[in-house]
Amino acid sequence: AIGMALFEEVSKKSALHPKPAGLLLNYGTSGFRTVAEQLDHVMFRMGLLAVLRSKKTKATIGVMVTASHNPEEDNGIKLVDPMGEMVTPTWEEYAMQVANAEQEALLTVLGDIMKREAIDINQGAAVFIGRDTRPSSESLSQAVLDGILSLAGHAHDYGVLTTPQLHFMVRCENTQSRYGNPTTEGYYQKLSQAFVQLVKHAPNRTDDQKHLLVDGANGVGALKLREMEPFLQKELQISLFNKGTGGKLNFQCGADYVKVQQGPPLGVEMLVGQRCCSFDGDADRIVYYYSDSEGRFHLLDGDKIATLISTFLKKLVTQAGLDLQIGVVQTAYANGSSTRYLENNMKVTVRCVETGVKHLHHAAQEFDIGVYFEANGHGTVLFSESAVEKIQQLAMDSSTSDEKKSAAQILENTVNVTNQAVGDAISDMLLVEAVLAVQGLSLQQWDAMYTDLPNRQRKVKVADKSVITTTDAERRALSPAGLQDAVDALVKQYRLSRAFVRPSGTEDTIRVYAEADTQENTDSLAHEVCMAVYRLAGGVGEEPQPL
Numbered sequence: 001a002i003g004m005a006l007f008e009e010v011s012k013k014s015a016l017h018p019k020p021a022g023l024l025l026n027y028g029t030s031g032f033r034t035v036a037e038q039l040d041h042v043m044f045r046m047g048l049l050a051v052l053r054s055k056k057t058k059a060t061i062g063v064m065v066t067a068s069h070n071p072e073e074d075n076g077i078k079l080v081d082p083m084g085e086m087v088t089p090t091w092e093e094y095a096m097q098v099a100n101a102e103q104e105a106l107l108t109v110l111g112d113i114m115k116r117e118a119i120d121i122n123q124g125a126a127v128f129i130g131r132d133t134r135p136s137s138e139s140l141s142q143a144v145l146d147g148i149l150s151l152a153g154h155a156h157d158y159g160v161l162t163t164p165q166l167h168f169m170v171r172c173e174n175t176q177s178r179y180g181n182p183t184t185e186g187y188y189q190k191l192s193q194a195f196v197q198l199v200k201h202a203p204n205r206t207d208d209q210k211h212l213l214v215d216g217a218n219g220v221g222a223l224k225l226r227e228m229e230p231f232l233q234k235e236l237q238i239s240l241f242n243k244g245t246g247g248k249l250n251f252q253c254g255a256d257y258v259k260v261q262q263g264p265p266l267g268v269e270m271l272v273g274q275r276c277c278s279f280d281g282d283a284d285r286i287v288y289y290y291s292d293s294e295g296r297f298h299l300l301d302g303d304k305i306a307t308l309i310s311t312f313l314k315k316l317v318t319q320a321g322l323d324l325q326i327g328v329v330q331t332a333y334a335n336g337s338s339t340r341y342l343e344n345n346m347k348v349t350v351r352c353v354e355t356g357v358k359h360l361h362h363a364a365q366e367f368d369i370g371v372y373f374e375a376n377g378h379g380t381v382l383f384s385e386s387a388v389e390k391i392q393q394l395a396m397d398s399s400t401s402d403e404k405k406s407a408a409q410i411l412e413n414t415v416n417v418t419n420q421a422v423g424d425a426i427s428d429m430l431l432v433e434a435v436l437a438v439q440g441l442s443l444q445q446w447d448a449m450y451t452d453l454p455n456r457q458r459k460v461k462v463a464d465k466s467v468i469t470t471t472d473a474e475r476r477a478l479s480p481a482g483l484q485d486a487v488d489a490l491v492k493q494y495r496l497s498r499a500f501v502r503p504s505g506t507e508d509t510i511r512v513y514a515e516a517d518t519q520e521n522t523d524s525l526a527h528e529v530c531m532a533v534y535r536l537a538g539g540v541g542e543e544p545q546p547l
């Protein structure tokens with residue numbers, strides 16, 4: 001009887017969030033993502049689905065309203081599972097069924113999922129909601145709330161949060177606060193305490209060394225960083241740009257812009273050699289950069305961050321005498337030089353998986369310490385439970401040598417400064433800053449660990465991006481016929497070259513990646529691959545032009 005009444009409520013409320021007939025959306029690399037106007041029904045329905053997921057897992061589930069690096073006009077939604085990780089693949093499938101059901105079929109689809117998953121309708125449900133600063137996010141998160149309440153779920157709306165903060169809250173809640181307190185204050189406290197402890201191992205830092213320029217992409221990261229500053233006890237002195245007070249979100253600024261353009265964002269006044277970083281629109285990505293005395297721009301992307309962190313961790317693990325396997329997980333976008341450096345110089349295991357944090361996170365869980373980063377700056381470090389226990393025991397062991405103990409204490413604080421739920425620009429920033437400080441490394445020294453191969457990312461518009469399918473962690477195209485052969489033939493004409501094409505899972509476009517011995521050759525390879533995509537995969541609009 002309870003079930004019937006609830007279903008009537010859902011039916012009534014869903015009529016207020018009608019689905020445009022015929023509209024079909026994909027749960028992509030990181031949830032649903034499209035122009036904000038098309039998303040109201042998706043939001044309402046994801047509220048419903050989050051309640052079911054919560055009943056199923058008997059835990060709090062997260063919903064984040066954001067389109068991250070996409071233009072301000074877009075929006076999207078990400079579902080967060082109990083440990084703060086991305087929702088599991090079977091439920092991505094359900095998410096698509098629920099989002100795409102025509103109005104009259106919605107209740108049947110929900111009923112089927114409940115049957116398939118043996119969900120008890122009387123089980124309680126709780127959902128945490130967060131949203132970014134997009135103008136459309138407020139009303140869209142109201143729609144999520146409507147969905148949750150119409151299925152009688154309990155909702156906690158955090159309002160504006162970074163995506164990683166929402167993931168953090170969910171993990172804290174479901175570990176009964178062992179991971180931290182599920183409040184913004186809890187987040188600031190946990191991360192900054194660990195950071196302050198870490199930089200104690202680097203006494204006498206000058207003001208210059210504590211100074212960092214941050215491009216907030218005109219998004220939520222800027223707001224939250226300002227809130228966090230007092231907790232950092234002046235150990236980090238931040239000059240914040242693109243704070244969102246005037247400029248447009250992600251427009252000519254932010255991590256994605258800087259990575260793709262390989263140049264500085266608008267609105268940041270950088271002096272020669274100054275340490276700068278950019279967040280993206282929901283603050284789950286970060287890249288570093290500086291400009292040298294000849295005015296050359298140097299980018300330190302996700303690959304460089306992964307290398308810096310894994311080198312640091314390996315040194316500490318060795319110094320502590322711990323037997324822990326460190327692995328690095330990358331995607332096809334990882335610069336060839338970074339992979340070679342990690343394998344040949346660092347002697348760590350490297351794995352390559354498909355684009356999307358969900359894939360990297362999963363692969364990183366197979367190591368005692370799994371460092372995962374996409375080249376675009378999305379990543380974090382995962383420490384297995386047993387690794388954390390070993391580190392903690394050693395840090396407290398009074399019989400151990402000072403050297404080992406100090407290494408273990410640094411490792412322990414490294415664990416605590418890291419947001420293990422998901423890649424997090426703020427947490428990654430603190431981690432990088434601490435690693436540089438503790439090792440006394442300058443940005444230039446970090447940059448010199450290896451030299452990136454020249455690389456280029458481009459986009460090609462096609463009529464239907466699903467005509468391109470890929471295999472081998474997206475490094476090879478299976479369809480359309482002839483495309484991979486064409487790419488192979490082009491790659492052969494250059495030295496140290498590599499290229500691949502794949503459909504984006506967040507934008508309506510095909511992405512093209514190329515690298516080769518010189519920037520000129522890379523650009524020409526990238527252009528030729530774009531032309532092959534345009535010709536063989538149904539390009540629309542103007543032909544790709546050489547850069």
Ligand code: G16
Pocket residue numbers: 029030067068069070280284285355356357358374376378503504505506507511
């Ligand atoms: C999202 C994903 C990332 C992915 C990026 C681009 O980032 O979380 O893992 O690399 O999209 O994906 P694609 O090439 O499929 O469009 P964000 O920061 O936009 O959430």
